Amino acid sequence: MDKFIYNSCCLYLYILFFLFLPTYTLAEGSSESPPFRAWWPIVNKEIETGTRGFVTKDEDSTKDNVGLQKYGFGIGFTDRFFVELEGHLKRRQDGHYHFDAYEIESRFEFTETKAFNQTPNLVDVGFLFGFKLPKSDQDAYEIETRLLLYKRAGPIRTTFNLIFEQEFGNNNSEQLEIAYANQVRYRLTPNIQPGLEFFGRFGELGSLSYSNGQHIFGPGVFGFIELSEGFSLKYEFTYLFGISDPAPNQTFKWLTEFEYKF
Numbered sequence: 001m002d003k004f005i006y007n008s009c010c011l012y013l014y015i016l017f018f019l020f021l022p023t024y025t026l027a028e029g030s031s032e033s034p035p036f037r038a039w040w041p042i043v044n045k046e047i048e049t050g051t052r053g054f055v056t057k058d059e060d061s062t063k064d065n066v067g068l069q070k071y072g073f074g075i076g077f078t079d080r081f082f083v084e085l086e087g088h089l090k091r092r093q094d095g096h097y098h099f100d101a102y103e104i105e106s107r108f109e110f111t112e113t114k115a116f117n118q119t120p121n122l123v124d125v126g127f128l129f130g131f132k133l134p135k136s137d138q139d140a141y142e143i144e145t146r147l148l149l150y151k152r153a154g155p156i157r158t159t160f161n162l163i164f165e166q167e168f169g170n171n172n173s174e175q176l177e178i179a180y181a182n183q184v185r186y187r188l189t190p191n192i193q194p195g196l197e198f199f200g201r202f203g204e205l206g207s208l209s210y211s212n213g214q215h216i217f218g219p220g221v222f223g224f225i226e227l228s229e230g231f232s233l234k235y236e237f238t239y240l241f242g243i244s245d246p247a248p249n250q251t252f253k254w255l256t257e258f259e260y261k262f
Helices: 002-018
Strands: 046-057 067-076 081-091 097-109 124-134 141-153 156-168 176-186 193-204 215-228 231-242 250-261
Touching: 046 081, 067 097, 156 193, 176 215, 193 231, 215 250
Parallel strands: none
Antiparallel strands: 046 067, 046 250, 067 081, 081 097, 097 124, 124 141, 141 156, 156 176, 176 193, 193 215, 215 231, 231 250
């Protein structure tokens, strides 16, 4: 099983990096908002519904009050396969949120989840595939893939996503874009887990740049609250600070999800 996981990861990275590597040059990158969730590779048989989003604050009006909200419903059909449908509400210049797109995401867990009383895997590995269908014909369709990595070491939980996004379907750029999402938390109790999150993007593969992409980082608190047998509330609240020029000075990010395991 470990050999299969290793070979799968190598093949994934080989295709996405080396197939496009000849086009690489260091140039100006994208200032698009970074991803704002670090997905776990761990999948359970459960029904899930919730919302997540972010809003920015900055003295620059072009970066102030930028916001996005997502509302989703998902089902874990097995302990290895999960599907979720989300609706996107984007904050427009009038200050109100308007429906922007649908997105369907599927997650696959390659490793077998270990119980807390068992020795954890060296690394838990998963894969995410997402497809975004925009409301407006002027906006691009988008395919997103993620390599999902998770490490449990004592009370420390570390999640890292390597993200590849491809737009198509209109005059927008069709270059492959690279981004990342990272979360580190300390399991003080199941209900309260303080930590840090990092999000960012390097822009298009043919014009990668750290300084010209948005990168944000900051403290957060995360946790699971068991409401009844099999029924729980998951939450994440993070206050992020821009660490590159294109990023907004401050970003508030939230997530709340109700989960029912069956």
